[in-house]
Amino acid sequence: MSTAVLHPGGDGSGVVRRTVLPGGLRVITETMPTVRSVAVGAWVGIGSRDEAPEHMGATHFLEHLLFKGTPKRDALEISAAVEGIGGEINAFTGKEYTCYYARVLDTDLPLAIDVLADVVTSALIDPEDVVSEREVILEEIAMHDDEPSDVVHEQFSEALFGDTPLGRPTLGTVESINDISRDRIAEYYRRYYTPPKTVFSIAGNIDHDLVVSLIAAAYDRAGGLGTPDTPPEPPRLTGEGALPRPGVRVFSRATEQANLVLGTIGIDRNDDRRFALGVLNAALGGGMSSRLFQEIREKRGLAYSAYSYTSQYADTGQFGVYVGCLPSKIDDVLAICRDELGRVLADGLTDEEIERGKGQMRGGLVLGLEDTGSRMSRIGKSELVYERLMSVEEILERIQAVTRAEIEGIAHEVLTRPRTLAVIGPYKDKDFSAAIAL
Incomplete structure (x- = not known):
């Protein structure tokens, strides 16, 4: 395990520290001692541009399924655990990453970390949940399609980038969501939701060493720390690029x-x-x-x-x-x-x-x-x-x-x-x- 100070603070920012745990999991924190809240994010370096055609829509599908249940908590218990203390929990999917986050009082930080680590490492991906969330996502796509101001940006990206992962919709399409199987989604989850691809970022009234110990303990309980001395995934700096498509x-x-x-x-x-x-x-x-x-x-x-x-x-x-x-x-x-x-x-x-x-x-x-x-x-x-x-x-x-x-x-x-x-x-x-x- 190695820890470094990335920024000493003093320019309107707090002290930023980074620890790499055995298995490549990274924990990065920023101290804000004058506030009473804490924001916790579990970032996974996987987005919709990483999907092969047979996995189209899987990244966003997982965003839904990870909140449906783990061996430790069912869907209601996941949301109630955080909302019951006045916090909020949610997620979003981008082209190049996915984030699961919670915001709570500083005294409730251990619970927020435990819940987020639980859903990220131990989602069941139950077949019945896949069936029910498939319908939810289809409704989400329909709702999105009813907003021309949203759809036109999607159409622009498709026209600009063509039939490439960057040009395809993050939500997937009606056809891809109907076609994708539970096994393909589970395969995608196992392949990408690994410690080297994961970053926990926490900002607020926190102690870095305590945060690291809480996250390490949560991952250890889930058996999710991975192989010792595995390096973290490097930043995504290059790729195929894109040519203008008039x-x-x-x-x-x-x-x-x-x-x-x-x-x-x-x-x-x-x-x-x-x-x-x-x-x-x-x-x-x-x-x-x-x-x-x-x-x-x-x-x-x-x-x-x-x-x-x-x-x-x-x-x-x-x-x-x-x-x-x-x-x-x-x-x-x-x-x-x-x-x-x-x-x-x-x-x-x-x-x-x-x-x-x-x-x-x-x-x-x-x-x-x-x-x-x-x-x-x-x-x-x-x-x-x-x-x-x-x-x-x-x-x-x-x-x-x-x-x-x-x-x-x-x-x-x-x-x-x-x-x-x-x-x-x-x-x-x-x-x-x-x-x-x-």
Whole structure:
């Protein structure tokens, strides 16, 4: 067992420590002695992009099944144990990781750790539970499909990344959820839910050594520590990447509002230019003062929601502009989107926009770390996907150091790539090809 101090604290962060247990299980903590709550997360380095076609939807399926029961607790006892002390317990599935988390009072930390370790290491994956949760997930997919503003982002990813794991929906499809068997799900669970792929992150009023002993004891009881001296899984830093896929995908639906995403391939999360792209994104469509919001909503009243965004993965990313508008306004909206992207390429950002973008990024980072849950997420995700944990102060300095030349450079690289457009609305034969022309 080895322990290291990753950050000594003092810049608005607490002391961050990391211990690697025998078998490769990692425990990372951040002390916040002035609070009375604790957030605990069990992060598994497995996401929907790791699914082979025969396992499509298995990652999210497991998110449901792990709460259905263990030899120690049934489904009601799992939820009641945490909710009965005023806490909360839940989970989420991403493209590259899955997280099970709980937030409780600091005095109830031992119970939270015991429950999370129990569900992560000892899920029964009972055949009857697979049958019942299959129906629940199908309902979840149906609910998701009723929200065009959600579906259009999924359609954009599918069009952008094609028939690859990154392009497929995290929830799976109706066909894949109906087809996947209990044995395939159990096989997926045994293969990936192992100590070397797992990180426990805890933030709050805690003692690191006590946390480590509690987690080690919980895993030891479950027989889940694994082979001694097994190294932890390294961060996912590389992969196949992705090439731009220009084209238009129209999903015809009789909606009262048209939803669109126009964008292209972005950059990966380890690219040093991500800070410059963040400033560009903030100025272009990151808030109410951004160009897109001002032009589309404030000046012309063409839409209620208009924004741009970036997403980063180990080896690729995406940049997109989303707008929801009346179907009759879509040509005007797309023209503005193209014009604003073109203006950025031709003229760059103003000094005021650059400073406002930096301020928005700095403020968003610091304000987003005001609670134990966000601190827990930051250190847990960082341990899984980055080679090292950057301090808050270092990130703030990197944002402030972004130059105009860096912004212009990343703008010309990303915004000149072939573009993809996804549209959901009452369109059958409408030609949108002009919208993706550079």
